[in-house]
Protein backbone atom coordinates (compact mmCIF):
# COMPACT_ATOMS: atom_id res chain seq x y z
CA UNK A 107 0.00 0.00 0.00
CA UNK A 108 2.84 2.35 0.91
CA UNK A 109 6.54 1.94 0.35
CA UNK A 110 9.35 4.37 1.13
CA UNK A 111 12.88 3.91 -0.05
CA UNK A 112 15.83 6.03 1.13
CA UNK A 113 13.64 9.04 1.70
CA UNK A 114 15.29 12.27 2.83
CA UNK A 115 13.58 15.53 3.62
CA UNK A 116 15.04 18.78 4.89
CA UNK A 117 13.26 22.09 5.16
CA UNK A 118 15.89 24.80 5.03
CA UNK A 119 18.95 22.76 4.31
CA UNK A 120 19.92 22.78 7.97
CA UNK A 121 19.64 19.12 8.87
CA UNK A 122 17.03 16.55 7.94
CA UNK A 123 13.48 16.46 9.25
CA UNK A 124 13.42 12.89 7.91
CA UNK A 125 16.57 10.95 7.13
CA UNK A 126 16.91 7.74 5.15
CA UNK A 127 13.40 6.41 5.74
CA UNK A 128 12.69 2.89 4.50
CA UNK A 129 9.46 1.08 5.15
CA UNK A 130 6.69 -0.99 3.74
CA UNK A 131 3.05 -0.95 4.76
CA UNK A 132 0.75 -3.67 3.40
CA UNK A 133 -2.88 -3.24 2.36
CA UNK A 134 -5.29 -3.43 5.28
CA UNK A 135 -2.73 -2.53 7.96
CA UNK A 136 -3.38 -0.11 10.80
CA UNK A 137 -0.19 1.80 11.59
CA UNK A 138 0.54 4.28 14.36
CA UNK A 139 3.28 6.82 13.86
CA UNK A 140 4.60 7.98 17.21
CA UNK A 141 7.44 10.14 18.45
CA UNK A 142 8.18 13.31 20.38
CA UNK A 143 7.16 16.72 19.16
CA UNK A 144 9.33 17.73 16.23
CA UNK A 145 10.35 14.15 15.49
CA UNK A 146 9.03 14.30 11.91
CA UNK A 147 5.56 12.71 12.04
CA UNK A 148 3.71 15.47 10.21
CA UNK A 149 6.53 15.65 7.70
CA UNK A 150 6.01 11.94 7.03
CA UNK A 151 2.25 12.40 6.56
CA UNK A 152 2.73 15.44 4.33
CA UNK A 153 5.12 13.56 2.07
CA UNK A 154 2.42 10.96 1.37
CA UNK A 155 -0.15 13.43 0.05
CA UNK A 156 2.46 15.62 -1.62
CA UNK A 157 1.91 18.66 0.49
CA UNK A 158 5.72 18.63 0.40
CA UNK A 159 8.23 16.80 -1.79
CA UNK A 160 11.09 14.60 -0.64
CA UNK A 161 14.66 15.79 -1.39
CA UNK A 162 15.55 12.29 -2.56
CA UNK A 163 14.34 8.73 -2.38
CA UNK A 164 11.14 7.11 -3.58
CA UNK A 165 7.63 6.94 -2.19
CA UNK A 166 5.12 4.56 -3.76
CA UNK A 167 1.40 4.47 -3.09
CA UNK A 168 -0.72 1.64 -4.47
CA UNK A 169 -2.48 2.72 -7.61
CA UNK A 170 0.07 5.39 -8.54
CA UNK A 171 2.60 4.35 -11.14
CA UNK A 172 5.31 6.87 -10.28
CA UNK A 173 7.07 7.79 -7.09
CA UNK A 174 5.06 10.49 -5.34
CA UNK A 175 7.99 12.89 -5.56
CA UNK A 176 8.07 12.55 -9.34
CA UNK A 177 4.43 13.54 -9.84
CA UNK A 178 3.87 16.77 -11.70
CA UNK A 179 1.57 19.38 -10.17
CA UNK A 180 -1.11 18.22 -12.61
CA UNK A 181 -0.94 14.65 -11.30
CA UNK A 182 -1.28 15.55 -7.63
CA UNK A 183 -5.13 15.77 -7.65
CA UNK A 184 -5.46 12.19 -8.81
CA UNK A 185 -3.10 11.06 -6.03
CA UNK A 186 -5.20 12.87 -3.44
CA UNK A 187 -8.38 11.24 -4.68
CA UNK A 188 -6.86 7.89 -3.80
CA UNK A 189 -6.29 9.08 -0.24
CA UNK A 190 -8.45 10.17 2.65
CA UNK A 191 -6.80 12.84 4.77
CA UNK A 192 -7.81 13.79 8.32
CA UNK A 193 -6.22 16.66 10.24
CA UNK A 194 -6.09 17.57 13.87
CA UNK A 195 -8.00 20.80 13.25
CA UNK A 196 -10.81 19.19 11.13
CA UNK A 197 -10.54 21.76 8.32
CA UNK A 198 -14.22 22.03 7.53
CA UNK A 199 -15.78 24.86 5.55
CA UNK A 200 -17.59 26.97 8.13
CA UNK A 201 -20.20 28.30 5.73
CA UNK A 202 -21.39 24.91 4.51
CA UNK A 203 -23.60 22.31 6.07
CA UNK A 204 -22.31 18.94 7.20
CA UNK A 205 -23.80 17.39 4.08
CA UNK A 206 -22.13 19.94 1.80
CA UNK A 207 -18.77 19.56 3.52
CA UNK A 208 -18.78 15.86 2.79
CA UNK A 209 -20.31 16.16 -0.68
CA UNK A 210 -17.56 18.65 -1.56
CA UNK A 211 -14.97 15.88 -1.78
CA UNK A 212 -17.11 14.03 -4.30
CA UNK A 213 -18.01 17.06 -6.37
CA UNK A 214 -14.37 17.63 -7.24
CA UNK A 215 -14.37 14.19 -8.86
CA UNK A 216 -17.37 15.34 -10.92
CA UNK A 217 -19.48 12.47 -9.68
CA UNK A 218 -23.18 12.52 -10.62
CA UNK A 219 -25.49 14.27 -8.20
CA UNK A 220 -27.65 11.32 -7.20
CA UNK A 221 -24.63 9.14 -6.51
CA UNK A 222 -23.16 11.94 -4.40
CA UNK A 223 -26.24 12.31 -2.22
CA UNK A 224 -26.62 8.56 -1.81
CA UNK A 225 -22.99 8.10 -0.86
CA UNK A 226 -22.85 11.11 1.47
CA UNK A 227 -25.86 9.82 3.40
CA UNK A 228 -24.17 6.48 3.68
CA UNK A 229 -20.92 7.80 5.17
CA UNK A 230 -22.74 10.20 7.49
CA UNK A 231 -24.61 7.17 8.76
CA UNK A 232 -21.29 5.38 9.20
CA UNK A 233 -19.93 8.14 11.47
CA UNK A 234 -23.31 8.47 13.21
CA UNK A 235 -24.15 11.99 12.05
CA UNK A 236 -27.15 11.49 9.76
CA UNK A 237 -29.28 13.65 12.03
CA UNK A 238 -26.82 16.57 11.81
CA UNK A 239 -26.69 16.63 8.06
CA UNK A 240 -28.09 20.18 7.81
CA UNK A 241 -26.09 21.65 10.68
CA UNK A 242 -23.15 23.96 10.24
CA UNK A 243 -19.71 23.12 11.71
CA UNK A 244 -19.96 25.77 14.44
CA UNK A 245 -23.11 24.06 15.69
CA UNK A 246 -21.17 20.84 16.32
CA UNK A 247 -18.85 19.65 19.09
CA UNK A 248 -15.20 18.99 18.31
CA UNK A 249 -15.78 15.25 18.14
CA UNK A 250 -18.70 15.71 15.78
CA UNK A 251 -16.65 18.00 13.57
CA UNK A 252 -13.91 15.40 13.41
CA UNK A 253 -16.47 12.79 12.45
CA UNK A 254 -17.59 15.02 9.57
CA UNK A 255 -13.95 15.29 8.50
CA UNK A 256 -13.63 11.51 8.60
CA UNK A 257 -16.82 11.12 6.57
CA UNK A 258 -15.31 13.51 4.02
CA UNK A 259 -12.08 11.52 3.98
CA UNK A 260 -13.80 8.21 3.28
CA UNK A 261 -16.60 9.37 0.98
CA UNK A 262 -14.58 8.60 -2.16
CA UNK A 263 -13.81 5.15 -0.75
CA UNK A 264 -10.01 5.56 -0.61
CA UNK A 265 -7.82 2.56 0.07
CA UNK A 266 -5.41 4.60 2.20
CA UNK A 267 -6.44 6.90 5.05
CA UNK A 268 -3.80 9.17 6.57
CA UNK A 269 -4.49 11.09 9.75
CA UNK A 270 -2.29 13.58 11.58
CA UNK A 271 -3.20 13.61 15.27
CA UNK A 272 -6.95 13.30 14.63
CA UNK A 273 -7.70 13.08 18.36
CA UNK A 274 -5.27 15.81 19.38
CA UNK A 275 -7.98 18.36 20.14
CA UNK A 276 -10.44 15.97 21.77
CA UNK A 277 -11.10 14.78 25.31
CA UNK A 278 -10.20 11.10 25.96
CA UNK A 279 -13.75 9.80 25.73
CA UNK A 280 -14.46 11.49 22.42
CA UNK A 281 -11.06 10.37 21.18
CA UNK A 282 -12.12 6.78 21.73
CA UNK A 283 -15.31 7.32 19.69
CA UNK A 284 -13.17 8.62 16.87
CA UNK A 285 -10.75 5.71 17.15
CA UNK A 286 -13.63 3.32 16.98
CA UNK A 287 -14.65 4.83 13.65
CA UNK A 288 -11.12 4.51 12.30
CA UNK A 289 -11.02 0.91 13.50
CA UNK A 290 -14.24 0.16 11.61
CA UNK A 291 -12.98 1.81 8.46
CA UNK A 292 -9.83 -0.30 8.74
CA UNK A 293 -11.89 -3.42 9.25
CA UNK A 294 -13.74 -2.65 6.01
CA UNK A 295 -10.41 -2.93 4.25
CA UNK A 296 -8.82 0.52 4.19
CA UNK A 297 -5.23 0.96 5.26
CA UNK A 298 -4.86 3.54 8.05
CA UNK A 299 -1.71 5.49 8.92
CA UNK A 300 -2.11 7.70 11.95
CA UNK A 301 0.34 10.05 13.62
CA UNK A 302 -0.47 10.47 17.29
CA UNK A 303 0.76 11.47 20.73
CA UNK A 304 -1.92 9.54 22.53
CA UNK A 305 -0.11 6.85 24.52
CA UNK A 306 -3.31 5.41 25.88
CA UNK A 307 -4.83 4.82 22.47
CA UNK A 308 -1.67 3.30 21.03
CA UNK A 309 -1.24 0.93 23.95
CA UNK A 310 -4.85 -0.25 23.86
CA UNK A 311 -5.26 -0.87 20.17
CA UNK A 312 -2.40 -3.27 19.80
CA UNK A 313 -1.46 -2.34 16.24
CA UNK A 314 1.76 -1.80 14.37
CA UNK A 315 3.70 1.10 15.88
CA UNK A 316 6.46 2.98 14.06
CA UNK A 317 8.50 5.25 16.31
CA UNK A 318 10.33 8.22 14.86
CA UNK A 319 13.02 10.12 16.71
CA UNK A 320 14.89 13.06 15.23
CA UNK A 321 13.89 12.09 11.72
CA UNK A 322 14.85 8.44 12.03
CA UNK A 323 12.72 5.35 12.39
CA UNK A 324 14.03 3.93 15.67
CA UNK A 325 11.46 1.17 16.21
CA UNK A 326 8.90 -0.69 14.15
CA UNK A 327 6.86 -3.23 16.12
CA UNK A 328 3.97 -5.25 14.84
CA UNK A 329 1.93 -5.34 18.03
CA UNK A 330 3.60 -2.43 19.60
CA UNK A 331 3.29 0.00 22.48
CA UNK A 332 4.06 3.65 22.89
CA UNK A 333 7.68 4.28 23.76
CA UNK A 334 9.03 0.75 23.73
CA UNK B 335 -26.52 15.58 -19.44
CA UNK B 336 -25.25 13.84 -16.32
CA UNK B 337 -21.95 14.71 -14.77
CA UNK B 338 -20.96 17.66 -16.94
CA UNK B 339 -24.35 19.31 -16.53
CA UNK B 340 -24.21 18.68 -12.78
CA UNK B 341 -20.80 20.31 -12.68
CA UNK B 342 -21.94 23.31 -14.67
CA UNK B 343 -24.93 23.81 -12.39
CA UNK B 344 -22.61 23.39 -9.44
CA UNK B 345 -20.16 26.00 -10.77
CA UNK B 346 -23.01 28.40 -11.39
CA UNK B 347 -24.39 27.91 -7.89
CA UNK B 348 -20.92 28.30 -6.42
CA UNK B 349 -20.44 31.57 -8.27
CA UNK B 350 -23.78 32.95 -7.13
CA UNK B 351 -23.17 31.82 -3.60
CA UNK B 352 -19.72 33.32 -3.48
CA UNK B 353 -20.89 36.63 -4.89
CA UNK B 354 -23.78 36.70 -2.44
CA UNK B 355 -21.68 35.71 0.56
CA UNK B 356 -18.92 38.17 -0.29
CA UNK B 357 -21.55 40.83 -0.93
CA UNK B 358 -19.42 43.81 0.02
CA UNK B 359 -16.55 42.54 -2.10
CA UNK B 360 -18.85 41.90 -5.03
CA UNK B 361 -20.30 45.40 -4.83
CA UNK B 362 -16.77 46.80 -4.62
CA UNK B 363 -15.62 44.79 -7.65
CA UNK B 364 -18.64 45.73 -9.72
CA UNK B 365 -18.23 49.38 -8.74
CA UNK B 366 -14.59 49.26 -9.76
CA UNK B 367 -15.55 47.66 -13.04
CA UNK B 368 -18.27 50.28 -13.61
CA UNK B 369 -15.91 53.17 -12.97
CA UNK B 370 -13.07 51.78 -15.09
CA UNK B 371 -15.28 50.71 -17.95
CA UNK B 372 -17.08 54.06 -17.79
CA UNK B 373 -13.81 55.95 -18.17
CA UNK B 374 -12.84 53.60 -20.96
CA UNK B 375 -16.21 54.25 -22.61
CA UNK B 376 -15.80 58.02 -22.33
CA UNK B 377 -12.47 57.74 -24.09
CA UNK B 378 -13.99 55.53 -26.75
CA UNK B 379 -16.67 58.15 -27.36
CA UNK B 380 -14.14 60.98 -27.46
CA UNK B 381 -12.02 58.91 -29.78
CA UNK B 382 -14.91 58.08 -32.12
CA UNK B 383 -15.91 61.74 -32.25
CA UNK B 384 -12.45 63.12 -32.76
CA UNK B 385 -11.93 60.59 -35.50
CA UNK B 386 -15.18 61.75 -37.02
CA UNK B 387 -14.18 65.41 -36.75
CA UNK B 388 -10.82 64.64 -38.34
CA UNK B 389 -12.52 62.95 -41.27
CA UNK B 390 -14.98 65.79 -41.57
CA UNK B 391 -12.16 68.31 -41.64
CA UNK B 392 -10.30 66.35 -44.27
CA UNK B 393 -13.44 66.11 -46.35
CA UNK B 394 -14.05 69.78 -46.04
CA UNK B 395 -10.64 71.02 -47.19
CA UNK B 396 -11.67 73.84 -49.40
CA UNK B 397 -10.18 76.75 -51.26
CA UNK B 398 -12.15 79.94 -51.50
CA UNK B 399 -11.72 81.69 -54.86
CA UNK B 400 -12.80 85.36 -54.97
CA UNK B 401 -13.57 86.80 -58.41
CA UNK B 402 -12.80 90.35 -59.53
CA UNK B 403 -15.78 92.64 -59.16
CA UNK B 404 -15.83 93.62 -62.86
CA UNK B 405 -16.01 90.03 -64.17
CA UNK B 406 -19.16 89.27 -66.16
CA UNK B 407 -21.38 86.28 -65.34
CA UNK B 408 -20.42 84.33 -68.49
CA UNK B 409 -16.71 84.87 -67.81
CA UNK B 410 -17.24 83.71 -64.25
CA UNK B 411 -19.00 80.57 -65.43
CA UNK B 412 -16.11 79.68 -67.72
CA UNK B 413 -13.60 80.09 -64.89
CA UNK B 414 -15.85 77.94 -62.71
CA UNK B 415 -15.75 75.06 -65.15
CA UNK B 416 -11.99 75.50 -65.69
CA UNK B 417 -11.46 75.15 -61.97
CA UNK B 418 -13.74 72.10 -61.85
CA UNK B 419 -11.59 70.48 -64.57
CA UNK B 420 -8.36 70.78 -62.53
CA UNK B 421 -7.00 67.44 -61.25
CA UNK B 422 -7.74 66.96 -57.55
CA UNK B 423 -10.81 69.14 -57.52
CA UNK B 424 -13.83 67.22 -56.25
CA UNK B 425 -16.55 69.79 -56.34
CA UNK B 426 -17.04 73.49 -57.05
CA UNK B 427 -19.83 75.39 -55.31
CA UNK B 428 -20.82 78.71 -56.77
CA UNK B 429 -21.44 81.45 -54.26
CA UNK B 430 -22.95 84.43 -56.07
CA UNK B 431 -23.29 87.83 -54.50
CA UNK B 432 -26.80 87.14 -53.10
CA UNK B 433 -25.75 83.89 -51.52
CA UNK B 434 -22.67 85.55 -50.04
CA UNK B 435 -24.93 88.17 -48.51
CA UNK B 436 -27.24 85.53 -47.05
CA UNK B 437 -24.33 83.74 -45.46
CA UNK B 438 -23.03 86.99 -44.09
CA UNK B 439 -26.40 87.79 -42.56
CA UNK B 440 -26.60 84.37 -41.07
CA UNK B 441 -23.25 84.81 -39.48
CA UNK B 442 -24.19 88.19 -38.06
CA UNK B 443 -27.36 86.70 -36.59
CA UNK B 444 -29.31 89.20 -34.52
CA UNK B 445 -26.91 91.96 -35.57
CA UNK B 446 -27.92 91.60 -39.23
CA UNK B 447 -29.87 94.82 -38.93
CA UNK B 448 -26.78 96.92 -39.55
CA UNK B 449 -26.67 95.62 -43.14
CA UNK B 450 -29.83 97.51 -44.05
CA UNK B 451 -27.69 100.65 -44.12
CA UNK B 452 -26.01 99.33 -47.27
CA UNK B 453 -27.78 100.03 -50.52
CA UNK B 454 -25.30 98.08 -52.62
CA UNK B 455 -23.99 94.51 -52.12
CA UNK B 456 -20.23 94.86 -51.57
CA UNK B 457 -19.53 91.14 -51.33
CA UNK B 458 -17.60 89.53 -54.19
CA UNK B 459 -18.63 86.57 -56.30
CA UNK B 460 -16.78 83.44 -55.19
CA UNK B 461 -16.30 79.70 -55.56
CA UNK B 462 -15.91 77.11 -52.80
CA UNK B 463 -13.48 74.58 -54.29
CA UNK B 464 -13.40 71.18 -52.59
CA UNK B 465 -10.24 69.17 -53.17
CA UNK B 466 -9.55 65.54 -52.43
CA UNK B 467 -6.88 66.07 -49.79
CA UNK B 468 -4.99 68.73 -47.94
CA UNK B 469 -1.76 67.92 -49.82
CA UNK B 470 -3.40 68.98 -53.12
CA UNK B 471 -4.01 72.50 -51.96
CA UNK B 472 -0.50 73.79 -52.53
CA UNK B 473 -0.41 72.58 -56.12
CA UNK B 474 -3.92 73.76 -57.04
CA UNK B 475 -3.78 77.27 -55.58
CA UNK B 476 -1.11 78.67 -57.99
CA UNK B 477 -3.04 77.27 -60.98
CA UNK B 478 -6.21 79.04 -59.92
CA UNK B 479 -4.36 82.26 -59.17
CA UNK B 480 -3.01 82.19 -62.69
CA UNK B 481 -6.52 82.30 -64.20
CA UNK B 482 -8.02 85.56 -65.42
CA UNK B 483 -10.62 87.47 -63.42
CA UNK B 484 -9.47 85.73 -60.26
CA UNK B 485 -8.92 88.25 -57.50
CA UNK B 486 -7.49 85.75 -55.00
CA UNK B 487 -7.50 82.09 -54.04
CA UNK B 488 -7.26 81.47 -50.33
CA UNK B 489 -7.01 78.62 -48.02
CA UNK B 490 -6.98 78.86 -44.23
CA UNK B 491 -3.61 77.19 -44.27
CA UNK B 492 -2.38 77.70 -40.72
CA UNK B 493 -5.70 76.88 -39.13
CA UNK B 494 -6.27 73.75 -41.18
CA UNK B 495 -2.78 72.45 -40.67
CA UNK B 496 -3.01 72.99 -36.97
CA UNK B 497 -6.32 71.16 -36.99
CA UNK B 498 -4.74 68.28 -38.83
CA UNK B 499 -1.98 68.10 -36.30
CA UNK B 500 -4.54 68.21 -33.55
CA UNK B 501 -6.66 65.42 -34.99
CA UNK B 502 -3.56 63.30 -35.51
CA UNK B 503 -2.67 63.75 -31.88
CA UNK B 504 -6.24 62.90 -30.93
CA UNK B 505 -6.16 59.74 -32.98
CA UNK B 506 -2.89 58.28 -31.81
CA UNK B 507 -3.23 59.69 -28.32
CA UNK B 508 -6.74 58.24 -28.18
CA UNK B 509 -5.51 54.77 -29.04
CA UNK B 510 -2.73 55.03 -26.48
CA UNK B 511 -5.11 56.24 -23.80
CA UNK B 512 -7.59 53.46 -24.55
CA UNK B 513 -4.86 50.83 -24.22
CA UNK B 514 -3.65 52.41 -20.98
CA UNK B 515 -7.16 52.57 -19.62
CA UNK B 516 -7.73 48.92 -20.50
CA UNK B 517 -4.58 47.93 -18.67
CA UNK B 518 -5.49 50.09 -15.68
CA UNK B 519 -8.91 48.47 -15.51
CA UNK B 520 -7.34 45.03 -15.70
CA UNK B 521 -4.95 45.91 -12.90
CA UNK B 522 -7.72 47.13 -10.62
CA UNK B 523 -9.87 44.08 -11.31
CA UNK B 524 -6.94 41.75 -10.67
CA UNK B 525 -6.46 43.33 -7.29
CA UNK B 526 -10.12 43.25 -6.38
CA UNK B 527 -10.50 39.61 -7.36
CA UNK B 528 -7.31 38.78 -5.51
CA UNK B 529 -9.04 39.98 -2.36
CA UNK B 530 -11.94 37.63 -3.11
CA UNK B 531 -9.53 34.78 -3.69
CA UNK B 532 -7.70 35.63 -0.51
CA UNK B 533 -10.93 35.64 1.45
CA UNK B 534 -11.60 32.12 0.18
CA UNK B 535 -8.07 30.76 0.45
CA UNK B 536 -9.08 28.23 3.10
CA UNK B 537 -11.79 26.85 0.88
CA UNK B 538 -9.33 26.56 -1.99
CA UNK B 539 -6.85 24.81 0.27
CA UNK B 540 -9.45 22.25 1.33
CA UNK B 541 -10.53 21.74 -2.27
CA UNK B 542 -6.95 20.88 -3.09
CA UNK B 543 -6.70 18.42 -0.19
CA UNK B 544 -9.65 16.46 -1.51
CA UNK B 545 -8.15 16.33 -5.00
CA UNK B 546 -9.74 19.19 -6.92
CA UNK B 547 -7.91 20.03 -10.14
CA UNK B 548 -6.84 23.61 -10.70
CA UNK B 549 -9.39 24.04 -13.45
CA UNK B 550 -12.18 22.81 -11.18
CA UNK B 551 -11.14 25.37 -8.58
CA UNK B 552 -10.76 28.04 -11.20
CA UNK B 553 -14.15 27.84 -12.90
CA UNK B 554 -16.35 29.51 -10.30
CA UNK B 555 -13.82 32.33 -10.05
CA UNK B 556 -13.70 32.79 -13.80
CA UNK B 557 -17.49 32.91 -13.93
CA UNK B 558 -17.41 35.42 -11.12
CA UNK B 559 -14.93 37.52 -13.08
CA UNK B 560 -17.11 37.43 -16.19
CA UNK B 561 -20.14 38.37 -14.13
CA UNK B 562 -18.43 41.28 -12.47
CA UNK B 563 -16.95 42.53 -15.75
CA UNK B 564 -20.10 42.18 -17.83
CA UNK B 565 -22.42 43.50 -15.16
CA UNK B 566 -20.14 46.49 -14.61
CA UNK B 567 -19.98 47.07 -18.36
CA UNK B 568 -23.78 47.00 -18.73
CA UNK B 569 -24.22 49.56 -15.97
CA UNK B 570 -21.60 51.88 -17.40
CA UNK B 571 -22.91 51.47 -20.96
CA UNK B 572 -26.35 52.41 -19.71
CA UNK B 573 -24.98 55.45 -17.92
CA UNK B 574 -22.93 56.43 -20.99
CA UNK B 575 -25.92 56.18 -23.30
CA UNK B 576 -27.97 58.53 -21.14
CA UNK B 577 -25.01 60.88 -20.60
CA UNK B 578 -24.00 60.95 -24.24
CA UNK B 579 -27.42 61.64 -25.69
CA UNK B 580 -27.97 64.54 -23.31
CA UNK B 581 -24.49 65.96 -23.94
CA UNK B 582 -24.80 65.84 -27.73
CA UNK B 583 -28.22 67.51 -27.47
CA UNK B 584 -26.53 70.38 -25.67
CA UNK B 585 -23.65 70.47 -28.17
CA UNK B 586 -26.06 70.53 -31.06
CA UNK B 587 -27.77 73.53 -29.54
CA UNK B 588 -24.76 75.51 -28.41
CA UNK B 589 -21.95 74.43 -30.74
CA UNK B 590 -23.78 73.42 -33.88
CA UNK B 591 -20.69 73.60 -36.09
CA UNK B 592 -19.07 70.62 -34.31
CA UNK B 593 -20.09 67.48 -36.18
CA UNK B 594 -20.95 65.12 -33.27
CA UNK B 595 -21.90 61.51 -33.95
CA UNK B 596 -25.55 60.68 -33.20
CA UNK B 597 -26.26 58.36 -30.23
CA UNK B 598 -27.33 55.48 -32.47
CA UNK B 599 -25.83 53.43 -34.04
CA UNK B 600 -22.62 54.58 -32.29
CA UNK B 601 -23.90 53.34 -28.92
CA UNK B 602 -24.52 49.84 -30.24
CA UNK B 603 -20.78 49.60 -30.89
CA UNK B 604 -19.96 51.08 -27.53
CA UNK B 605 -22.23 48.53 -25.83
CA UNK B 606 -20.68 45.64 -27.70
CA UNK B 607 -17.14 46.89 -27.08
CA UNK B 608 -17.64 47.59 -23.39
CA UNK B 609 -19.38 44.28 -22.63
CA UNK B 610 -16.68 42.45 -24.53
CA UNK B 611 -13.90 44.33 -22.79
CA UNK B 612 -15.64 43.93 -19.42
CA UNK B 613 -15.96 40.17 -19.88
CA UNK B 614 -12.40 39.74 -21.11
CA UNK B 615 -10.97 41.87 -18.34
CA UNK B 616 -13.05 39.98 -15.76
CA UNK B 617 -11.84 36.60 -16.99
CA UNK B 618 -8.24 37.72 -17.36
CA UNK B 619 -8.35 39.36 -13.94
CA UNK B 620 -9.63 36.20 -12.28
CA UNK B 621 -7.23 34.02 -14.15
CA UNK B 622 -4.20 36.09 -13.27
CA UNK B 623 -5.09 36.58 -9.61
CA UNK B 624 -5.80 32.86 -9.26
CA UNK B 625 -2.77 31.53 -11.05
CA UNK B 626 -0.54 33.32 -8.59
CA UNK B 627 -2.51 31.68 -5.84
CA UNK B 628 -2.68 28.19 -7.30
CA UNK B 629 1.02 28.01 -7.96
CA UNK B 630 2.36 25.74 -5.22
Ligand SMILES: Nc1ncnc2c1ncn2[C@@H]1O[C@H](COP(=O)(O)OP(=O)(O)OP(=O)(O)O)[C@@H](O)[C@H]1O
Nearest residue numbers: 117118123141142143144145146147148149150303
Ligand atom coordinates in the same frame (compact mmCIF):
# COMPACT_ATOMS: atom_id res chain seq x y z
N1 LIG C 1 7.52 24.28 7.12
C1 LIG C 1 8.63 24.00 7.84
N2 LIG C 1 9.72 24.78 7.67
C2 LIG C 1 10.84 24.52 8.38
N3 LIG C 1 10.97 23.54 9.26
C3 LIG C 1 9.93 22.73 9.48
C4 LIG C 1 8.69 22.94 8.77
N4 LIG C 1 7.81 22.00 9.18
C5 LIG C 1 8.46 21.26 10.08
N5 LIG C 1 9.73 21.68 10.25
C6 LIG C 1 10.72 21.08 11.15
O1 LIG C 1 10.85 19.72 10.84
C7 LIG C 1 10.93 18.94 11.98
C8 LIG C 1 9.83 17.90 12.02
O2 LIG C 1 8.59 18.56 12.12
P1 LIG C 1 7.20 17.81 12.12
O3 LIG C 1 6.13 18.84 11.98
O4 LIG C 1 7.23 16.74 11.12
O5 LIG C 1 7.18 17.20 13.59
P2 LIG C 1 6.02 16.37 14.30
O6 LIG C 1 6.62 15.06 14.64
O7 LIG C 1 4.79 16.39 13.51
O8 LIG C 1 5.82 17.21 15.63
P3 LIG C 1 4.46 17.46 16.45
O9 LIG C 1 4.27 16.23 17.25
O10 LIG C 1 4.79 18.64 17.32
O11 LIG C 1 3.40 17.74 15.49
C9 LIG C 1 10.89 19.89 13.17
O12 LIG C 1 12.21 20.15 13.57
C10 LIG C 1 10.28 21.15 12.60
O13 LIG C 1 10.79 22.29 13.24
Ligand SMILES: [Mg+2]
Nearest residue numbers: 147148149270
Ligand atom coordinates in the same frame (compact mmCIF):
# COMPACT_ATOMS: atom_id res chain seq x y z
MG1 LIG D 1 2.87 17.20 13.70
